[in-house]
Amino acid sequence: MPDITVYTVPGCADCEAVKQLMNSKGAAFTEKNVREDAAALAEMQVRAGVRIAPVTVIGGQVFSGYFNDQRPGILAALAGNP
Numbered sequence: 001m002p003d004i005t006v007y008t009v010p011g012c013a014d015c016e017a018v019k020q021l022m023n024s025k026g027a028a029f030t031e032k033n034v035r036e037d038a039a040a041l042a043e044m045q046v047r048a049g050v051r052i053a054p055v056t057v058i059g060g061q062v063f064s065g066y067f068n069d070q071r072p073g074i075l076a077a078l079a080g081n082p
Contacts, residue, residue, distance in 0.1 A: 004056070006056050007043075009033065022074075063077075
């Protein structure tokens, strides 16, 4: 399983949905709160080119935007499909 990082902010429904999907698939991930961690925000901006969470990084693949937009890519990445 590749390294997985989920960049989040508190109170974000899409962030919670990404985390729930990861948990339902048994995928271990590191959560980084970009509201409280300036270094994580800067890291997210470099990796994804966006300033808005959630951002999901699975291996070298980066997914951003609403949960429903990220979901197909996340599922494919978790299944080992590029």
